[in-house]
Amino acid sequence: MRLEARHVGKRYGKEAWLFRQANAVFRTGETVGLLGPSGCGKSSFCRLLSGYDACSEGEVLLDGAPLPTFGYRPVQLIFQHPERAVNPRWKAGAIISEGWQPDEALLEQLEIRREWLKRWPSELSGGELQRLCIARALAPQTRFFIADEMTTMLDAITQARIWRTVLDLAQRRGMGMLVVSHDRHLIDRICTRVIDFHELGRDRHDWGD
Numbered sequence: 001m002r003l004e005a006r007h008v009g010k011r012y013g014k015e016a017w018l019f020r021q022a023n024a025v026f027r028t029g030e031t032v033g034l035l036g037p038s039g040c041g042k043s044s045f046c047r048l049l050s051g052y053d054a055c056s057e058g059e060v061l062l063d064g065a066p067l068p069t070f071g072y073r074p075v076q077l078i079f080q081h082p083e084r085a086v087n088p089r090w091k092a093g094a095i096i097s098e099g100w101q102p103d104e105a106l107l108e109q110l111e112i113r114r115e116w117l118k119r120w121p122s123e124l125s126g127g128e129l130q131r132l133c134i135a136r137a138l139a140p141q142t143r144f145f146i147a148d149e150m151t152t153m154l155d156a157i158t159q160a161r162i163w164r165t166v167l168d169l170a171q172r173r174g175m176g177m178l179v180v181s182h183d184r185h186l187i188d189r190i191c192t193r194v195i196d197f198h199e200l201g202r203d204r205h206d207w208g209d
């Protein structure tokens with residue numbers, strides 16, 4: 001499968017364009033790293049790619065067709081801030097099984113404890129909540145998995161364990177991965193290709209506001 005950003009641009013309200021004419025193609029089976037300085041628009045780009053936000057111009061295509069607007073999302077995004085990705089009025093057990101029922105083995109690999117499932121999001125740490133979000137996003141229908149600073153809030157050992165689990169699943173299922181991180185060491189270790197956000201094929205001279 002192929003996920004494509006075609007002449008994509010984003011601006012918030014009447015603010016200046018954050019980026020324009022961004023082009024990129026991602027394929028299932030590859031793990032791509034996305035690098036760029038803080039504030040350049042990487043998270044915004046990921047939200048467009050996963051269908052969580054609308055492009056101000058251009059389009060995102062999955063095998064040549066627009067992303068589905070209902071049902072389970074084939075392009076899953078793990079946000080940098082998990083507390084913004086969950087419904088605070090749902091208990092963890094309902095959150096995790098929103099799109100599918102993760103199996104015991106996955107919960108164990110992500111070190112998710114059963115008792116967390118009875119708690120409200122506000123009763124969980126950022127790292128615990130992030131692991132629930134990761135499990136929620138790993139349904140068999142996920143074709144692309146976008147990790148936006150996914151493990152920043154976790155300790156090194158938990159980070160390594162989670163990446164091993166996610167990468168192993170990605171390989172077995174032939175998922176496509178897009179990894180956004182300021183950790184160059186992580187990107188170099190796990191990615192098959194690295195792209196610089198500023199090199200997504202846009203011409204800064206033609207922006208205009």
Ligand SMILES: Nc1ncnc2c1ncn2[C@@H]1O[C@H](COP(=O)(O)OP(=O)(O)OP(=O)(O)O)[C@@H](O)[C@H]1O
Pocket residue numbers: 012018036037038039040041042043044045
């Ligand atoms: N919903 C929004 N409304 C208005 N401005 C926004 C919104 N989301 C992001 N921005 C602005 O867009 C710019 C880019 O933010 P974004 O989070 O996409 O960058 P980033 O490259 O992911 O940064 P970082 O590496 O620090 O996470 C920032 O100036 C941010 O304040």
